[in-house]
Each structure stands twice: as structure tokens, then as C-alpha cells.
Amino acid sequence: MEFAIFFLFAAVAVIFALVVVLHRNPVVGALSLVASFFALAVMYVLLEAPFLAALQVIVYAGAIMVLFLFVIMLLNLQHVAEPVTRPVQQFLGYTTSAFFGIGLVYYLSKYAVFNALPEGPFHADARTIGIKLFESYVFPFEMVSILLLAAIVGALTLSAKSVGRPGASESGAEAR
Amino acid sequence: MAFDTTDILLSVLKIAIILGLWLNVTPIMVWVERRGSALIQDRPGPNRVGPFGLLQSFADALKFIMKEDIVPAQAHKWLYTLAPTFGLLPALTTIAVVPWGRGFLIPEMSLFGRRLFEGGRWFEPVIANVGAGILVIFALASLGVYGITIAGWSSANKYSMFGAIRASAQMISYELSLTLAAVSALLVAGSLRLTDVVAHQTGYFILFDTIKLPAWNIFSPGMWLSFIVFSVSAFAETNRLPFDFAEAEAELVAGYHTEYSSMKFALFFMAEYMAMATMSAVVTTLYLGGWDIPWYNEPPTFLGFLLSFLAFLVKVGILMFIFVWVRWTIPRLKYDILMRIGWKVFLPMAIVNIVIVAAFIAAGWL
């Protein structure tokens, strides 16, 4: 039963990832990426981490991709035709990534360490993550908040010279 | 994760009940909206079709089905058709984690000579009691932004585009204050599961050693700010007046669903009412004690379940009537004021409330 769900959503994730990479229209690409992220969230649930699955949908599919869509729509990028990649670059790109992929899978299967799955439940809920965040990881936690502040200021500065509206919704969508 | 046929059948039953209720929300709310607005505006409202205009929703549905379905020539066909589905997704799925009744023990019974529910089976009336309960609601609600954005963009109409951008910016801004306001209610319950939040509210507050108040979150002073923030953000999330500048009839024609006709428009319509119903359900669960009947300890039997289900429906119904009431009473907020108070007033209020609730919990008062 779990295998059926795994294969179904793995296929969804891979197919929509291919659409992102191969389709001309960036809006279709952005929406396919949303579908791919959703399928990945289901994968996270299969990995017994429902909290992170919900976070994946909230942060990635619900905020970052909305930001992407805003940028594409406000700049009317679907009408700006992307120049066709030169055949040399296409060929080299596809073959390099194919070799990379094959090498990755080969080395993974040769060197990856798999012990037997330990017994007992895996507590991946908000309580465990929260405790760890405020105990061992409190310094990175605070640094990430400063990083987000720097990102907000940076995004505002970079887009402030442009027309007011893209800047306003940019910073609004980003701070989310 | 072993489950057997009885589990599957019970789940299907739960889904059937909730889906049956939620899909019928739209016709009922259409009638309530039109008669309620007529009541507030001192006019009769629809009273031709059926007694008290009760069959008006059927007439509307028939009209929608018979209308010609127009697709603008320059619209992106796939996305134009897909957009209402995106709008419907959060409306139909977020209700899965809300508990709608008291859990009870199904006693062992024998039907047609077969023994069913051997040893008694605990029936928990929530479709999906996941560990990350309320986060699922926020996750799926944030997908609702896509419906509006894609609808506005794919209509190839600049007014739709304006309405869509405004609506999506408004929705993502108020999602923040919605989430942070809900955190206060979750802090008190100590868990993300909505069943735990409601279970926490079934107790009583004893005031001055005599008065017994049900321990609903709305009765504890530390939560008042977050209740206000959550309710107002719920209005903003569902794009209802006073926050419906995106639909803004008479200003933006009809905002992001200008170019939609017949069944696609009906889908947007349905999605809006269902989102309203889900938000009311979440507000009752977080603040009004969910299925808890005040001053009555519901026993874990079928009767207790029915009474608690009824109480839940009554509370959700009252909140939805308040949605309609507010719509026809308060004028629409201007867009820049709306965005300004979303970021500068409600977000700080929600954060301050978290600090207050955390202080109360540390002091042992909650």
C-alpha cells in the first residue's frame, strides 16, 4: 500500500520536474514545480515527518512559488520569448547531466551505508524539533532570523529603484 | 499502520457526512445571504421561488448550468479551466482535520447474525487526526492563493489581473497574522492536533470559587487579542467584506472572476462559501470550544456524539451568520489601508498576544 503511494507520487514529482525543465512557458513551469513540491511533501509524510511535510507546503509551495509567479506575471515574462539554446550547449548539457546522474546513482549504491531501520517510533513532531531548536541549535536559529532580515532589506533595496508596485508586492510576498 | 475494512468503512462514512454537509453549505448560504441582506436592508428579498424563497438556490443552480460557457479568445485555455479547481482545493480539504463531535465507543452489536465492532470500537469524528493538525489547514489554505492568481492572469484582462494581484497580496499578508494568532490557542493546548485543542477546552474555569465558566479559549483574557486578530484575518482570507477589495463590485467589475461564466463562476462562488464555512469551523475549534456543549459533560456514547455534533453545527452556523451580517453592515476598506493594518496592526497584535499567553503559562495561570 505504501509502495503504491510512493511510486505514484514519485512519478508525479519526476514528471512535473521534467515539465519545469523542458517547457517553454515559465508560468507552466512554475505551476508544475508547485505540483512537484506537493508530491515531495507526500514523500516527507511517508518518511514519518508530517510536520516538515506541512512546512514544505506552507513555505515552498505556498510562499516561494507565489513569489516566483508574482515576478513572472508582473514582468509579463510569458511574452518575452526565451532564445533557443544553441545545439552544442543542449547536447553538452544533456550528456553532462546524464553522466552525472548515472555516476551519482552508481556511487550511491556502492558506498551508501544502510543499517537496518531501528525499532520504535520516530518522533519528528513539532515538540522534538522545537526542543532541539532552542537547545542545541539556538545560535543558527538566531542567525537565520538575522539572515532573513538582511534578505528583506536586500530585496527592498534592489527593487526600490524599479516601479513602485513590483517592489511593494515583492517585499510583501518575500517577508512571508 | 494496520487498518482493516471497518476502519476504511468508518472513514468513508465520515468523509461522506462532512462532504455532504460542506457541499450543501453553498445553497443554504446563498439563501441566508440574500434573505439576511434583505432583512438588514429592510426589503423582502427573494420570496417568489418556494415558501420564503427557499428554492432560490435551486433556481440559481439551474441558471448556472444552463448559461453559455464563454472562454475568452486570448485566455490560456488550460490554466483558465484549472483555476477554479485550485480555488476549490483548500475549501474541500482543510475541513479534514477539524473535529466535529465527541469521540464515542461504538458498542459491540450483532446485525443479521454477524458480530460487528467486536470489543467496541472508538469512533473519533475527525477525518484525519494527523499530528501536524492545524498546519495542514494553513498549508492547504496557502494554496488558495494560486486559484486567484491564475484566474486573474489567465483571463487576459487587465482588470482581472489587478484584482488578482491585490487579492493574492492581501491573502498572503493576512495568512501571517492568521497563523501567529492561532499559535496562542495552540500554546495553551500544548499540541498541534485540533482534537487536543478541543479536549483542552472541555474543562471549566472556576471564578471566585462559585462561577463555573466553560474553559473555552474565548473566555480567557489572554486570548482576546488573538481572537480578534484571527477573526478579522479569517475575513481577509476568505475575501469577504470588509476586505473584498479584490472582488470589489462596481470598482473592478468583478475582480479576478470577471471573465468567468456559468459553472466556472459557480465553482468560485462555491469555493468562497465553503472557505467561509471552514474558517468558521476553525474559529469555533480554536476559540469557542469546538463541539463542547457548555456546562454539560457529554458522555462518550452515541447520544453524546449527536449532541456535540449539533452544538458544533450551531456554533458554525452562528459564525457564518455573523459573516453575512458583517458583510452588509461595514463598508469596504480601501486597499492601502487594508494592507497597512494587516502588516502594521494585526501582525504586532498577534505577536504581542503570543508573548502574553506565554507569560500567563509561565506564571501558571493558564
Added chain:
Amino acid sequence: MIPTHYFLILSALLFTIGVCGVLTRKNGITIFMSIELMVNAVNLTFLAYARQFHQVHGLIFVFFIMAIAAAEAAVGLAIFISLFHHRDTIDVDEANLMHW
């Protein structure tokens, strides 16, 4: 219980597709989306191993990666917008001068 190597193969596949997107496309937004795909493939690997060894540290790492990816997306898109406003093209190969 799905064995861990299934998830690792899926994540390797998604990572490769992301690499392919970055190498082959010229649209800045599409390259950015392929990078996000690669980051998500890595997230999946972290979670697969977190479950394998029953460690919470993998989850915390994924948490931080999500937060940082959000910040990076915002700044990256702001850079892309200002690039687009200056050069009026989305082709990243056109951004080939150190200053203009």
C-alpha cells in the same frame, strides 16, 4: 516501511533533472526553479537519512534549509528583476559585462 534507497534514487533523479535544467536553459527564472528543485532533492536525502538513523538533526537541517532557501529566493528574484529592468531580456547569457 519503504527502504531508504528508494528515496535516495528518487532524490538523485530529481537532482539530475535540476542539473539538466540549469545547464540547458537560458531563462533566468527557469534556472532558478531548477536550483530550487535541486535543493528539494537534497532535503529529501536529509529526511531519508534522518529516518534511517532516527536522528532529529536531519530534520533541523531541513528546517534551516527551507528558511534559507526562502531568503535566497527573495534576494535572487530581486536581482533578476533589476537585471531585467536594465537589460530588458531574460536571457542570462546577455548578462556578460562586468559593468554597463
